[in-house]
Amino acid sequence: MNQNDTNKIWRVISASSLGTLIEWYDFYIFGSLATVIAGQFFPKTNPTAALLSTLATFAAGFIVRPFGALVFGRLGDLIGRKYTFLLTLVLMGGSTFAIGCVPNYETIGFAAPIIVLLLRLLQGLALGGEYGGAATYVAEHAPANRRGYFTSWIQTTATLGLFISLGVILMTRHFLDPDLNKSIAKFNDWGWRIPFLMSLLLVGVSIYIRLKMSESPLFSKLKSEGKTSVNPLKESFGHKANLKMVLVALFGATMGQGVVWYTGQFYAQSFLENVCKIDFDQSRTMLIWAILFGTPLFVIFGSWSDKIGRKWIMLSGMLLAVVTYPYLFKRMLAISKPDSSTIIANKSSSDTVRTLITGTANHLRTINSKMVYTSGMQVQQTATDTVYSSTSLPTTSKPVIKTSKLLGDTDYWQIVLLLFVMIVYVTMVYGPIAAFLVELFPTKIRYTSMSLPYHIGNGVFGGLTPFVATLLTTSFPNNPLAGLMYPMAVALLCLLIGALYINNKIDENVQD
């Protein structure tokens, strides 16, 4: 590559990656702020609003994302990559900004959850169309011997999008008022809109950059020769020869990649917060550090895949995940469990507040305890129960206990290390996958063919991970690691299929 080519490919990567990064950011802020948004738009007291909330959560990820892959994949193969992924960016940015502007349920009633639901569906649709376009666009500009390296920059965007969304949310939560509690209250009231509104600026910059880019040279060549596909959907999924590659991409690669990706970045965070009971901010900053240290590995594994092939790097990531997840999660749980013999008595405290329940002689009792341990861990516990005055009833009801743990430095960094290991697996399965998918399909139906297995693997199999894991934890309450059964089983199945049916050969020629 001469200097001109090098400059050009970096411009292509920057323009594509920035847009994809913003799309992931936009998609994640809704997920990360789901509880706050539910309070604003989907009050639990109203069953219809709660129903719309369920639809917003499940339909956007599981139905609309693969549907977006089909709609925009087809467009991308018919009219070109550039204008299609420009359109997805406008859709995503516009709907994200609009969510930040919608008045809440109290102000406009039912219109609020309906508008938010529609905007969330548009977000899912746009995300479904973005990734395939960006990966295809970069790969079609990249030289054959460095395709894994160049496309791996696109692969960093999903994780960096999560990183930025977590960072923006944490900063906004903290900086709205000098008093942290007031700041959080302001954030929950109106401050949550800031991350959404910011999207307009980010998308504006990205659209400007993308508008200046030219169409993919391979697609332009096909178009000038009149060889573009007439019906990309039929050619992708109606012809056995191509359908069999779509199926092997899904069951032998993207399905396992999706669960490893979601377990390392989402289920791990949920596990820290809900099972280990680690403080909201601390569990997020731990993930932020792990992502920060782990992100360069996307590029390293992507680049390495140019030398040794994509298959075994991805499958090794799945194998390591299957083998080590139980240990890693068990270790996180052990670190978060303090040894009661190490309580520092003079720094620990407990107080009880009793409030008379109006209209009864019963009391609401709240016991606030703070335990400080020699490791530096601080455990805040609030137990609330009812003390009955009547002698015919039991003295107290079963208390509702809320626990929040702040870890000491050593424990904190040990968990960052464990999360980092999981992010390494994410980079192994995800770093080379764009190049792998691009090489599997021909130019004229590439956008359509690679988008669908990617979004079923990542969106459906991966997106289900936190839900199924929580369901399993509820079904097996005595086993806190039960949630891992789902990602481990899916990753193992994918590993077996991938090992048997995927070719490790790097396709030199993607120009066909």
Add this chain to the structure above:
Amino acid sequence: MNLIKKWAGIIWMLAGPLAMYCLIRIAASEIELKPELDTKIQWGVFVLIFLPIALGLVIFGYYAFSGEYDHLPENSDDLT
């Protein structure tokens, strides 16, 4: 290797309906446990989305059993 690929195809063909059976069983028991509209929609979405995926697994298994994966395409002319 081709023989393993071929016979493993039977497992994938069986795995599709088996996964659907398990999913529908779980969905039914979850709905029975909490018979609310949003539980029904949530599990309805899962069943709806996994139905074509399970069918895809059956087709994948059939292709594997038929020897379609014995030789993978070398270039795009083999695909279209």
